[in-house]
Amino acid sequence: MSEIVKFTIDGKEYEGVKGQLLVEVAAEKGIYIPVLCHWKGVKPAGSCRICSVKVNGRFMAGCTTPLEADMKIENDTPEILDIRKAIVEMLFVEGNHFCPSCEKSGNCDLQALGYRYQMMVPRFPYEFERRDIDASSPKLIIEKNRCIFCKRCVRMIKDEQGKSYFAFKGRGKHLQISLDKKLAVTMSEENAHKAMDACPVGCILRKEVGFAVPIGKRKYDHVSIGTDIEKLNK
Amino acid sequence: MSKPIVATASLAGCFGCHMSLLDIDERILKLIELVEFNKSPIDDIKTFTKQCDIGIIEGGCCNSENIEVLKLFRKNCKILISLGECAIMGGLPAMRNGIPVKECLDEAYLNGPTVGENKEHIMPNDDELPMILDKVYPLHEIVKIDYYLPGCAPRADLIWAAVAALVTGDTLNIPYELVKFD
Ligand code: SF4
Ligand code: SF4
Ligand code: SF4
Numbered sequence: 048m049s050e051i052v053k054f055t056i057d058g059k060e061y062e063g064v065k066g067q068l069l070v071e072v073a074a075e076k077g078i079y080i081p082v083l084c085h086w087k088g089v090k091p092a093g094s095c096r097i098c099s100v101k102v103n104g105r106f107m108a109g110c111t112t113p114l115e116a117d118m119k120i121e122n123d124t125p126e127i128l129d130i131r132k133a134i135v136e137m138l139f140v141e142g143n144h145f146c147p148s149c150e151k152s153g154n155c156d157l158q159a160l161g162y163r164y165q166m167m168v169p170r171f172p173y174e175f176e177r178r179d180i181d182a183s184s185p186k187l188i189i190e191k192n193r194c195i196f197c198k199r200c201v202r203m204i205k206d207e208q209g210k211s212y213f214a215f216k217g218r219g220k221h222l223q224i225s226l227d228k229k230l231a232v233t234m235s236e237e238n239a240h241k242a243m244d245a246c247p248v249g250c251i252l253r254k255e256v257g258f259a260v261p262i263g264k265r266k267y268d269h270v271s272i273g274t275d276i277e278k279l280n281k
Numbered sequence: 282m283s284k285p286i287v288a289t290a291s292l293a294g295c296f297g298c299h300m301s302l303l304d305i306d307e308r309i310l311k312l313i314e315l316v317e318f319n320k321s322p323i324d325d326i327k328t329f330t331k332q333c334d335i336g337i338i339e340g341g342c343c344n345s346e347n348i349e350v351l352k353l354f355r356k357n358c359k360i361l362i363s364l365g366e367c368a369i370m371g372g373l374p375a376m377r378n379g380i381p382v383k384e385c386l387d388e389a390y391l392n393g394p395t396v397g398e399n400k401e402h403i404m405p406n407d408d409e410l411p412m413i414l415d416k417v418y419p420l421h422e423i424v425k426i427d428y429y430l431p432g433c434a435p436r437a438d439l440i441w442a443a444v445a446a447l448v449t450g451d452t453l454n455i456p457y458e459l460v461k462f463d
Contacts (some may be wrong), residue, residue, distance in 0.1 A: 145373055146462035147366055147433035158462055165460050167429040168369050168421065175371075175416060177379025262463070271457055 052116035057123050069109040069120065070098050077280025079273035080122055081131060081160055083138075083247050084197035085110035092198050097134050097160065099127060106130075128164065135160045136169035143178065143192035144248075150257035151249025153265025157195060158248075159272035178223065184231035186239040186254055194224045194250040204242045206230060212238065224250065285334040285448050288358060289321040292347040293374045293417055294340025297434040298365040299323070302337075304437035312441075315448050320357075333358045335447060341371040342418040346411035355424040360447065363419070363426045364440070366433040366462060371417040373433075378416040386413075432461050 050065040063072045084095040091111045098109035101121040181189040200213040336358030366372040439459040446453035
């Protein structure tokens with residue numbers, strides 16, 4: 048039996064199912080907690096921290112924290128919004144994000160968060176690290192300049208035996224995403240598309256389909272990311 | 282009261298941002314009522330003839346001349362605005378930033394597929410040419426920048442809203458659709 052508990056978000060009282068993840072509880076109430084690494088139904092990684100909320104005064108990752116009775120959750124406060132904006136800015140300076148030439152532009156979750164928080168300029172210096180592009184597989188381009196290490200691809204894209212097509216290589220500054228060359232040869236069309244759609248940024252791209260949707264008709268041209276969730280609240 | 286004075290420049294940019302400024306359509310008539318232009322490609326005034334209020338700069342710094350012009354603008358303008366992705370983060374020219382300059386020049390003048398005619402292997406070396414920098418720098422890494430208007434090019438409505446707000450002193454509320462990075 049699922050247990051119903053009381054909790055608050057930004058001072059407002061709600062009831063929800065104990066044990067459910069905070070990002071998902073909030074979404075059901077029409078409250079948007081942003082995510083980049085989380086994907087509903089996939090084991091949470093809690094790696095990007097964009098979902099940071101305060102629970103009873105302490106910072107927690109909303110995508111890994113299960114709901115408990117009497118939680119006092121802060122979500123929409125200047126402090127938290129600034130931390131989220133800082134995370135977005137950090138991701139921008141850490142990779143090489145040339146949005147004007149990016150296939151994902153307009154449909155990219157990282158960029159969309161930059162729009163939502165009106166990032167005019169990152170507060171951190173640009174790294175401009177050299178990163179490679181791997182276009183050696185038949186179906187996919189891996190544009191490593193744009194990887195934000197959310198690990199969605201590693202966790203989600205697997206063959207029939209359960210083997211991951213993607214893996215992380217190296218550590219720290221040298222960390223990079225890589226696609227298994229042997230597995231990639233036999234990757235199905237379905238998996239190729241699934242990988243591209245799972246990637247929140249423009250790092251995994253299906254070859255030959257870039258720039259299909261014109262400017263003005265893309266996902267985030269007119270509406271902010273999170274609007275679909277917030278609509279429930281109106 | 283005399284009109285606020287505006288100066289503009291394109292450094293390592295493509296002039297697209299200036300084109301977007303012209304894209305404000307008939308509001309350009311209003312603009313020249315509101316402000317006076319000084320050094321700018323728009324009126325072709327080449328040197329500062331007086332202190333300016335607002336300097337608008339497109340493009341990042343890719344060579345020594347860009348830095349010189351940028352510093353000149355900082356000296357002569359009360360407010361400096363970084364206009365567009367190139368000014369804010371180097372933009373497409375900064376795609377070379379992770380690559381050593383020598384590798385870039387070798388590719389451009391010696392090894393690239395279209396340089397077959399360069400039989401003497403000449404690298405541009407005229408003394409008149411500005412020095413190329415180790416990488417393309419965002420403007421705010423060279424001088425203090427007061428405001429940033431992102432986009433490639435920034436939407437004409439964003440430029441208009443920002444300049445009008447600066448000149449009239451009104452608060453600037455930027456609609457969602459005007460802040461874009463492409
Ligand atoms: S992945 Fe997103 S943020 Fe990065 S360049 Fe592409 S559109 Fe911009
Ligand atoms: S390639 Fe995309 S999905 Fe995979 S870790 Fe990088 S950003 Fe995430
Ligand atoms: S931001 Fe875009 S439009 Fe402006 S100078 Fe750079 S490339 Fe051109």
